[in-house]
Amino acid sequence: MSDTQVLLLPGWQNSDPEHWQSRWETLYGDKRVEQHDWMRPLRGDWQVQLEEAVLATDRPVVLVAHSLGCVLAAAWALHSRHTHKVRGALLVAPADLERDDLRQLIPGWSPIGRQRLPFAAHVVASSNDPYSDFARSRHLAADWGARFSDVGPLGHINAESGLGNWPEGRRWLQELQQLKKD
Template structure:
């Protein structure tokens, strides 16, 4: 059975030049659409992810960027349907414990630090303005994720100049292989 690839953008969604948008267009991956990208409520985002996962019996691979990474951790800590997710690629999770967190994100400040119940890789940048390298390493350790240092790539978004980000697709294939899944792309 071919797995679903679910794209989980962060706060404010992923724009036209973002690698998630490019992957959606090039490979037909499915973006999980949230009702409110401006004021993300963790419970609402978790419910939308749960509904999306339950709508299709195929295993899912979660491809999260920024706040979407914390969505994966929160959903995995609370859902009774964790088996619906087979793997996750977590890219540039922000430090939601920062004192300068925007008010729209305060309901995400209670960080969930449990190991994820599926294969995962966390990709971080050494000059991400939203999480320093030490915090990124700690999140990977807390979530039981393999760690990939991308070097100085900013927030690993559309502004990072990654284009289609073929190295990211290679990481997606690698985490899928660790989960025993064959990529169909």
């Protein structure tokens, strides 16, 4: 058993059973941060749910975020006094909620927090993600002070991408889990 608690941060509409996040929850016992409303996400409410999940564990935390979950992690880090509990964050396919179509679809999440994250982070992006331009994902990684990995043309890096249990992503998570606080 790892000395960290993995908190899964799904995006809008949650992660379906075939999504790699759901598979990791089943296979490894990672904990999903449940939200009150997956269809109409409220930024403040989602941040409170994350804050409560971080405070509920006595172990260091590693965040594993997908899509809107990445934007949540950045927003939470800007306001929380408990970021010291986070060892790292794997931020997969961050959605560009500043884009006009997405800002209208999911209101209240723009602007995206662009501050350097107070913990290690690794952004993983696809070259053909329909919810974020590749260059935009690279810029978010730079703003957040995160390592950046290009996984090629995998769409939104979700169940439709055919990743199964996504062992490559799990290896990146394990790298974050092994980081030690100074």
